[in-house]
Amino acid sequence: MRPSLPALALTGLAATTAAEAAELSLSVEIPQLQVTEYHRPYVAVWVERPDRSAAVNLAVWYETRNARGTTWLKDMREWWRRTGRELTMPADGISSATRAPGRHVITVDAGQGELSRLPPGQYNLVVEAAREVGGRELVRVPFQWPPAAQTGSAQGTSELGAVTLDIKP
Amino acid sequence: MKLRSMTRLALAAMLVLPLSAEAHRMWLLPSATVLSGNDPWVTIDASISNELFTPEIAMPIEALSVIAPDGTAGEAANPHRGRVRSTFDMQLRQPGTYRFVVAAEDVIASWMQDGQRRRWRGTREAMAAAVPANAQQLRVNLSQRRVETFATRGAPTQGALQPTNKGLELVPVTHPTDLAAGEPARFRLLLDGQPARDIEVSVVPGDSRYRDAENEAKFRADAEGVVTVTWRGPGRYWLGASVRDQNSGLPNVGRVATYAATLEVLP
Numbered sequence A: 001m002r003p004s005l006p007a008l009a010l011t012g013l014a015a016t017t018a019a020e021a022a023e024l025s026l027s028v029e030i031p032q033l034q035v036t037e038y039h040r041p042y043v044a045v046w047v048e049r050p051d052r053s054a055a056v057n058l059a060v061w062y063e064t065r066n067a068r069g070t071t072w073l074k075d076m077r078e079w080w081r082r083t084g085r086e087l088t089m090p091a092d093g094i095s096s097a098t099r100a101p102g103r104h105v106i107t108v109d110a111g112q113g114e115l116s117r118l119p120p121g122q123y124n125l126v127v128e129a130a131r132e133v134g135g136r137e138l139v140r141v142p143f144q145w146p147p148a149a150q151t152g153s154a155q156g157t158s159e160l161g162a163v164t165l166d167i168k169p
Numbered sequence B: 001m002k003l004r005s006m007t008r009l010a011l012a013a014m015l016v017l018p019l020s021a022e023a024h025r026m027w028l029l030p031s032a033t034v035l036s037g038n039d040p041w042v043t044i045d046a047s048i049s050n051e052l053f054t055p056e057i058a059m060p061i062e063a064l065s066v067i068a069p070d071g072t073a074g075e076a077a078n079p080h081r082g083r084v085r086s087t088f089d090m091q092l093r094q095p096g097t098y099r100f101v102v103a104a105e106d107v108i109a110s111w112m113q114d115g116q117r118r119r120w121r122g123t124r125e126a127m128a129a130a131v132p133a134n135a136q137q138l139r140v141n142l143s144q145r146r147v148e149t150f151a152t153r154g155a156p157t158q159g160a161l162q163p164t165n166k167g168l169e170l171v172p173v174t175h176p177t178d179l180a181a182g183e184p185a186r187f188r189l190l191l192d193g194q195p196a197r198d199i200e201v202s203v204v205p206g207d208s209r210y211r212d213a214e215n216e217a218k219f220r221a222d223a224e225g226v227v228t229v230t231w232r233g234p235g236r237y238w239l240g241a242s243v244r245d246q247n248s249g250l251p252n253v254g255r256v257a258t259y260a261a262t263l264e265v266l267p
Helices: A006-021 A067-073 A077-082 A113-117 B008-015 B124-130
Strands: A023-030 A042-048 A055-063 A095-097 A102-110 A119-132 A136-145 A151-157 A162-168 B027-029 B041-049 B064-067 B078-081 B085-092 B098-113 B116-122 B134-155 B167-174 B185-191 B200-205 B216-218 B228-230 B237-245 B254-265
Touching: A023 A042, A042 A067, A042 A077, A042 B041, A055 A102, A055 A113, A055 B124, A077 A119, A077 B167, A102 A113, A102 B216, A119 B254, A136 A151, A136 A162, A151 B064, B027 B064, B027 B098, B027 B237, B041 B098, B041 B134, B085 B237, B098 B124, B116 B124, B167 B237, B185 B237, B185 B254, B200 B228, B216 B228
Parallel strands: A055 A095, B134 B254
Antiparallel strands: A023 A102, A023 A162, A042 A055, A042 A119, A119 A136, A151 A162, B027 B041, B041 B085, B064 B098, B078 B085, B098 B116, B098 B134, B167 B185, B185 B228, B200 B216, B200 B237, B237 B254
């Protein structure tokens, strides 16, 4: 961000400095499901503004080995509408293969990439999962930016387990 | 036959013709409106029915046109006309929004001849030869119909959504494949390219077989032809509107211009 007013420039500078050191650690649990036909879920993780628009894409897990894997990206409905449909896949630094059931940790250096340019404000971290022959679930974890030391969590009930956000300023 | 020889009685008669064409709804129903991936396919059913979207009478699709995101004409694959429905497929090779259109116009005439009612339907050019000069109680109307639906691969685009400025049309304010339950949608209705001010738009949710009431909602456009539609929830909807006027381009012939679209509202 490049504010034109001196006062804003100062605020912006402070925010950037704070964000540079920050580390954002997210834990996403994919539950073990007792179903006849199991496919690993597609999962998208992004940062959402209060008006639900997408600010930063953090991760997309989809079927990368299958040439038709992108066909089902739209099943992550919210993500697709807010940001996914604008991306070209595979998306560098964002997309990767689907993950097995278990706990997965994503660590983001807030001083790099899009996150370093995130204006101060209130945001949600959003995790959306959609599974073939299964369901869809979306959870939100609110957080403040620039970050103070904070943790937040949300609990999925069907396609997601515990989602925990840990921010170190 | 010279149309100006029509009697004043005929003119009066066609003004009171009922809007009977609206009893049946024409629709194109896509298998999906929001798609991702490389060159996905959609399949589209075309039918005419009362119940939505239960096909009853196959809609002729000879007049089908497919408009690709770059504005060029696309060609549908596997067209088939059954008895109950017509169908065709389309592979979305370009990213963006495709528009599927069945637009047609007919002159519909009826008259008394030798004590019997005669009916004729055809092109404006063929009318003069088909309707006898001594036709009694002649009623003539021009029916201008446009039935549409939309499907988008990737991000929605506008290239296929340009109006022809002929008849009744819908142009997006809200994109027709970016509809979500809980978010009002706005569309502009145009009649011959001009805002269809104050026009009434009918919106009926699909799956009407599984409820007792039709649940038709009516919305009135403002002076700019812009209508704001609120949805009852996620699902597929039929949206329709109709205008009756004298702008058929033929002397003493009225016009009924109708527009219908199938729209998908996601949760």
